[in-house]
Amino acid sequence: MAVTDHVDLATFMKGVERRNPHQPEFTQAVQEVAEDIFDFIEDKEAYHSEQILRRITEPDRVVSFRVCWEDDNGNIRVQRGWRVQNNNAIGPYKGGIRFHPSVTESVLKFLAFEQTFKNALTGLPMGGGKGGSNFNPKGKSDREVMRFCQSFMTELYRHIGADVDVPAGDIGVGGREIGYMFGQYKRITNHFTGVLTGKGMEYGGSMIRPEATGYGAVYFLQEMLKHRGDGVKGKIAVISGSGNVATHAAEKITQMGGKVVTLSDSGGFIHDPDGIDQDKIDWIKIHKTRNRGRISDYVDQYSGATFHEGKNPWHVKCDVALPCATQNELDDEEAKALVANGCIAVAEGANMPSTLKATHVFKDAKIMFAPGKAANAGGVAVSGLEMSQNSERRSWKEEELQKMLLDIMQGIHNRCLAYGDKGNGYVDYVKGANIAGFKKVADAMLAFGVV
Numbered sequence: 001m002a003v004t005d006h007v008d009l010a011t012f013m014k015g016v017e018r019r020n021p022h023q024p025e026f027t028q029a030v031q032e033v034a035e036d037i038f039d040f041i042e043d044k045e046a047y048h049s050e051q052i053l054r055r056i057t058e059p060d061r062v063v064s065f066r067v068c069w070e071d072d073n074g075n076i077r078v079q080r081g082w083r084v085q086n087n088n089a090i091g092p093y094k095g096g097i098r099f100h101p102s103v104t105e106s107v108l109k110f111l112a113f114e115q116t117f118k119n120a121l122t123g124l125p126m127g128g129g130k131g132g133s134n135f136n137p138k139g140k141s142d143r144e145v146m147r148f149c150q151s152f153m154t155e156l157y158r159h160i161g162a163d164v165d166v167p168a169g170d171i172g173v174g175g176r177e178i179g180y181m182f183g184q185y186k187r188i189t190n191h192f193t194g195v196l197t198g199k200g201m202e203y204g205g206s207m208i209r210p211e212a213t214g215y216g217a218v219y220f221l222q223e224m225l226k227h228r229g230d231g232v233k234g235k236i237a238v239i240s241g242s243g244n245v246a247t248h249a250a251e252k253i254t255q256m257g258g259k260v261v262t263l264s265d266s267g268g269f270i271h272d273p274d275g276i277d278q279d280k281i282d283w284i285k286i287h288k289t290r291n292r293g294r295i296s297d298y299v300d301q302y303s304g305a306t307f308h309e310g311k312n313p314w315h316v317k318c319d320v321a322l323p324c325a326t327q328n329e330l331d332d333e334e335a336k337a338l339v340a341n342g343c344i345a346v347a348e349g350a351n352m353p354s355t356l357k358a359t360h361v362f363k364d365a366k367i368m369f370a371p372g373k374a375a376n377a378g379g380v381a382v383s384g385l386e387m388s389q390n391s392e393r394r395s396w397k398e399e400e401l402q403k404m405l406l407d408i409m410q411g412i413h414n415r416c417l418a419y420g421d422k423g424n425g426y427v428d429y430v431k432g433a434n435i436a437g438f439k440k441v442a443d444a445m446l447a448f449g450v451v
């Protein structure tokens, strides 16, 4: 008789924890998905007999390597780099690279796991991966960042390729870092291929890739509100972060007639009751991205705004909230504060910004809650379109890409409805996203047999 994995959720999670000791972020991400998948697969014997859940929670491979570089004072510095190739059942591994001192194997495994289902939800043929390093780009000169990126790519290049694994940006990795890494890849291999996305426009990048994650998150928010006969116009929005995702989410909310009143960074948040309009967003983009400044400087620039050191913005009254900074930045107490203050919708621009308990608060309160794997998929979707343009050696116009991004976000919303619509006016977007993403990857795995 075949051995099946008909165990209960608690027993399954004990096994995950035993096999992945000291990896809290990874086990949290698995638990969040497994909570929904257990119900879904209960009566579907093939998923049990083929041990799909057990297999899907084991990365295809985790590569770890040493990255040495020399700082401006001639000191030799040693960092650790990783690439987690989680699952390539539906396409080449695809996912960003993160440079931040908090990066660990657990963080990258959770991100690669989430990425697998997110990429499936886009409808594009992309598997899931993630990479990064505990390198801290803050306070480093451009030359130091360049030397680090070159050293990182000197090891990474042997594991990636346009049809194998296509990295992109994430926290601490933007246009500058992608440029240095692409230059080094080309130099080592002598191949000019679409091996990275988020590239500059001069060398194969796609229009709207920088905007895509933030814009996509707001399109998703708009779809949720529209489903209830409402819209973004006139809504007060609280946003965390002030990087790529946060600033572009703020921009799209503003364009749609909403009012953004907060942004943040790891130092604290700014509250501007007058609204952070386009001019102010442009100033933040230059100040934070080009000048690598702090969000606290905003209050010197714009009177009427206040800076709240060491705090998150979740106690500020709002209609909608978009956590766009990092994982576990919104806990259950803060989720309760949002609900108590009348927040009706949360769209996660970041990956897993809400703790498991916070997601349960949102679900119990039955507010609209879009998990990151659905709401922030616009970035990787446009990365997928960049891959297509690179393969075809052509580029689409901005208007065409804007339309494709909107179509993709609407498609993800529909996929969430297919498995998450409770039929009583409430849509469980977490369940919808988890099941739709899982099913596509799992069915491809079934087709391959035991591999």
Ligand code: NDP
Pocket (backbone or CB within 6 Å): 100, 102, 169, 170, 171, 172, 173, 213, 241, 242, 243, 244, 245, 246, 264, 265, 266, 267, 324, 325, 326, 327, 329, 349, 350, 351, 376, 377, 379, 380
């Ligand atoms: P950026 O590096 O551009 O910005 C990150 C922002 O988050 C900064 O404001 C940063 O503040 C803040 N932040 C980072 N770490 C922490 C922390 N530990 N505590 C508080 N604030 C923190 O990154 P992105 O905007 O690209 O990424 C933000 C989130 O969105 C991440 O979760 C990422 O995985 C996710 N995401 C990104 C996509 C993309 O296309 N870029 C696509 C999909 C998801 P500070 O400057 O002080 O460090």
Ligand code: 2IT
Pocket (backbone or CB within 6 Å): 094, 095, 096, 097, 115, 118, 166, 167, 168, 169, 170, 197, 351, 376, 377, 379, 380, 381, 383
């Ligand atoms: O979390 C994410 O989806 C990203 N950082 C973007 C990945 C990508 O390949 O564009």
